Amino acid sequence: MRKPRAAVGSRSRCRKQASSQEGREKRALSSSQAKPSAPDACARTIPEFSEAPAGLARQQEEVRLQAPVSPYHLFRDTAEVTVFRKSLLSWYDREKRDLPWRKWVEGEVDLDRRAYAVWVSEVMLQQTQVATVINYYTRWMQEVNQLWAGLGYYSRGRRLQEGARKVVEELGGHMPRTAETLQRLLPGVGRYTSGAIASIAFGQATGVVDGNVVRVLCRVRAIGADPSSTLVSQQLWSLAQQLVEPARPGDFNQAAMELGATVCTPQRPLCSQCPVQSLCRARQRVEREQLSASRSLPGSRDVEECAPNTGQCQLCAPPTEPWDQTLGVANFPRKVSRRPPREECSATCVLEQPRALGDARILLVQRPNSGLLAGLWEFPCVTAEPSGQHQRKALLRELQSWVGPLPATRLRHLGQVFRMYEGQQPGTCKGSKRSQVSTLSRRKKPSAGQQVLDSFFRPHIPC
Ligand code: SF4
Ligand code: ZN
Numbered sequence: 001m002r003k004p005r006a007a008v009g010s011r012s013r014c015r016k017q018a019s020s021q022e023g024r025e026k027r028a029l030s031s032s033q034a035k036p037s038a039p040d041a042c043a044r045t046i047p048e049f050s051e052a053p054a055g056l057a058r059q060q061e062e063v064r065l066q067a068p069v070s071p072y073h074l075f076r077d078t079a080e081v082t083v084f085r086k087s088l089l090s091w092y093d094r095e096k097r098d099l100p101w102r103k104w105v106e107g108e109v110d111l112d113r114r115a116y117a118v119w120v121s122e123v124m125l126q127q128t129q130v131a132t133v134i135n136y137y138t139r140w141m142q143e144v145n146q147l148w149a150g151l152g153y154y155s156r157g158r159r160l161q162e163g164a165r166k167v168v169e170e171l172g173g174h175m176p177r178t179a180e181t182l183q184r185l186l187p188g189v190g191r192y193t194s195g196a197i198a199s200i201a202f203g204q205a206t207g208v209v210d211g212n213v214v215r216v217l218c219r220v221r222a223i224g225a226d227p228s229s230t231l232v233s234q235q236l237w238s239l240a241q242q243l244v245e246p247a248r249p250g251d252f253n254q255a256a257m258e259l260g261a262t263v264c265t266p267q268r269p270l271c272s273q274c275p276v277q278s279l280c281r282a283r284q285r286v287e288r289e290q291l292s293a294s295r296s297l298p299g300s301r302d303v304e305e306c307a308p309n310t311g312q313c314q315l316c317a318p319p320t321e322p323w324d325q326t327l328g329v330a331n332f333p334r335k336v337s338r339r340p341p342r343e344e345c346s347a348t349c350v351l352e353q354p355r356a357l358g359d360a361r362i363l364l365v366q367r368p369n370s371g372l373l374a375g376l377w378e379f380p381c382v383t384a385e386p387s388g389q390h391q392r393k394a395l396l397r398e399l400q401s402w403v404g405p406l407p408a409t410r411l412r413h414l415g416q417v418f419r420m421y422e423g424q425q426p427g428t429c430k431g432s433k434r435s436q437v438s439t440l441s442r443r444k445k446p447s448a449g450q451q452v453l454d455s456f457f458r459p460h461i462p463c
Helices: 011-019 055-066 078-095 102-105 113-129 128-145 155-172 180-187 191-202 211-220 230-241 249-262 281-294 388-403 448-457
Strands: 007-008 346-348 350-356 360-366 381-383 414-425 429-437
Touching: 078 230, 078 249, 102 113, 102 128, 113 128, 113 155, 113 191, 180 191, 191 249, 211 230, 211 249, 211 281, 230 249, 346 388, 360 388, 381 388
Parallel strands: none
Antiparallel strands: 007 360, 346 381, 350 360, 414 429
8 A cells, every 4th residue: 555645735726636637648659779860869768668578589579670671661862851851841831830839949049948948848749739738838938837737647747847957956057958968867858859859949950750750751651560669660760860851950850740730640631732742652552552443453563662461571561451441541650459448446535624614624645656647646545445345444444544533424425537548658658548527327337347436435334
């Protein structure tokens, strides 16, 4: 059993704390064991890749990573790279969205302040969508207070604060100037964030790969293998590094992300408006497939095409996942199958102590410093046990350990909270969470876990 810290807060403060756990985050992809493609980029450890394969498995993995990549998934020559850069940047100059952090960065001559402005925007954008961030960002940069409330996923906010403190207290108020030093010296700054700060604020020619860039590159180079695999991740970082425009690295990286966010979207991408459509292998493949279908011919292969469906290419989709005509370019990137969700039940207690003039104090406890929602304050709770009788006893024991003797008959059922956490991978900017408060009557078929919770909260059962 964890040993939380306890505190009491006013009723309004508790409500703020409870609602603040809602939030969604933008997906970004980073690789841990992918070898840095740039001299200034170093790998960071990510949980799903952090365990090194042992013995034979490790040797096989190394052989796999060193295997030559088919030219079909690469950019052939510098001419092709130049066309890609020029097309993307001219489109960006014409179409880029007017976002507050861009103005802030452009107008800031102090490099440390500029880097801080990029840092805040990048961390917030990993948290949620652009539209939500705009308001928070402007207020944050003006007020610099606890505006993280409402954005959710506090560990990012906490790490940003720790990093800012380190810059002020240990680095003489100066931000590290390269992607490598940013990642090495600042807590919570990984490969993506360090590359974004270094390229946008300091003009370092280093590519970045976030969820939008993954989608664009997988489509442009027809990469159908699992984008979260080490091999594909390594290839994507390498492509990003090859493509980044040395004269305008910050603009190039933002342009690639913007293309993924506004044109090369997950569903219904706007290929006819895409500045790099002439280089896009996904689009070429769709056109070829459509042509074959209209002539009622079996799918013909382009002379340049890789070897899909043979299982010989590690960047093509495996033979078990053939081309889906209905998806078009959205055949790329490949959807990664998710692990089935784990269901857990916990009993939460809102312990209220009435005070004079209708006011009340409410007990809050602090979560452990690591793991889900680390260090946040919450209502006391215990993991629910299988039997209702045991659950009540466990909760009562826990409450009594915090506040002393407490009669079981005072427990009153208030309702249920269903919360879903998806794809939580600390440090990889992946995942989203949703929460919902509901009453029993709204749910027609409670799951087994919800039934356990219902019976636990049935009031007035003596212990
Ligand atoms: Fe994406 Fe379509 Fe552009 Fe290819 S042509 S990069 S699929 S929007
Ligand atoms: Zn291939």
